[in-house]
Amino acid sequence: MQDALTIHEAAETTGWSARMLRYIERAGLVEPVRSASGYRLYGPAELQRLRTLRELLDRHEISLGEVGFALRLRRDEELLGAVEAWFEAEAERPAHIPADDWLEWEQQKHMKLLATTA
Amino acid sequence: MQDALTIHEAAETTGWSARMLRYIERAGLVEPVRSASGYRLYGPAELQRLRTLRELLDRHEISLGEVGFALRLRRDEELLGAVEAWFEAEAERPAHIPADDWLEWEQQKHMKLLATTA
DNA sequence: ACAACCTTGACACGCCCGTGGTAAGGTTGG
DNA sequence: CCAACCTTACCACGGGCGTGTCAAGGTTGT
Secondary structure (H helix, E strand, O other), X not given: OXXXXXXXXHHHHHOOOHHHHHHHHHOXXXXXXXXXXXXXXXXXXXXXXXXXXXXXXXXXXXXXXXXXXXXXXXXXHHHHHHHXXXXXXXXXXXXXXXXXXXXXXXHHHHHHHHXXXX | OOOOEOHHHHHHHHOXXXXXXXXXXXXOOOOOEEOOXXXXXXXXXXXXXXXXXXXXXXXXXXXXXXXXXXXXXXXXXXXXXXXXXXXXXXXXXXXXXXXXXXXXXXXXHHHHHHHHHO
């Protein structure tokens, strides 16, 4: 076991509990490599990530679940596009566009969005 | 009361309950205008947003809370930056970069990130 | 003026999340 | 070979989220 720490050692130096390290792993946020026999091995990079993760949560009052959702947003382009599209539709209809053209205008906006996403 | 629907009418046509419309409003997702006496007034735009919101949730198995968090991300640039920065640090250090240059490399990456965000 | 709306605020309840603990079993090092 | 680790898989439990419902009071239309 060269440079890496076991889960309890990693827990010790990062301030998380071993239980939470496993939880964080299931959330996909910090995934240590495994030894041949399946032990989790936390290297310096993982330890740093665990410490900054705590900082991130504390400083901005967000939850692990929310960071997990942000991760989902980065990995699932389609999801990100769908969420962005929903927010974009919030932009008010400009007053100078007559109601009859509204639908077409919406559609064009949607097209543009798809173009940038692809 | 010209074009707009009251909360129960809006509930009727969107499939949400009146209770949930108030909940969604508190989450900042769909905020109807108010009449002089404080009644919520849902116009066509809000109705459409409510329907597409349901679509969004169903299609991607996400929660109102998660969409609320996405909203927070759009509105709080600093939060977005912090979350993005945390994820960026996950990118493996390319093997060809010596450890001594690692920090500088990180910094440059951070700069690039800021540049695209601004 | 009265019925039928609307408002906010509260209580309630089921479910999931974050967290701890424990049990049953494999790995490791002296 | 034994103590001290590790693994996964459960049970538990306090708190927050999604949702309903009710109470007390203001607004509106006929």
